[in-house]
Amino acid sequence: MRKRNPTAAIPAPGEGKRGEEGYLGYLLRQAAGAYRLRVERALSDLGVTPPQFATLTMLSAYPGLSNADLARLAVLTPQTVSVIVGNLEKAGALVRKPHAVHGRIQHLDLSDSGRALLGKCRERVQKLERELTVGLAAEEERAVRRWLVGIATA
Secondary structure (H helix, E strand, C coil): CCCCCCCCCCCCCCCHHHCCCCCHHHHHHHHHHHHHHHHHHHHHHHCCCHHHHHHHHHHHHCCCECHHHHHHHHCCCHHHHHHHHHHHHHCCCEEEEECCCCCCCEEEEECHHHHHHHHHHHHHHHHHHHHHCCCCCHHHHHHHHHHHHHHHHC
């Protein structure tokens, strides 16, 4: 086992391998972590976590989802979604409805209070989204979006 050199400084974000010299995958992860922390802080007083926000957002966009569909869309594990759904249901933000054909399948929808909560969350997250694009021209933003979608769909 190597001992850490006590005089070696850990570079700050943007420096060394944490900067433009770094691997793209690492830089994506670093950026995602920084963004997640901002979202956590922005939503903390509402009692909403980033995965809960993703869950509320996807249910708003695609009502009637099952837990399995929701897990795929929100990029979460089924186990995590199960816990999130349970907590949001206890809080009154979600309602379950039985599937029209398959009695065992339950569809999820936002309740009125869930829609109101999502509205408050969206205001805060949209502010963060605008901050992400400061300094980018519209075409540059579109290029970044295409690049990120390309990575996700490759």
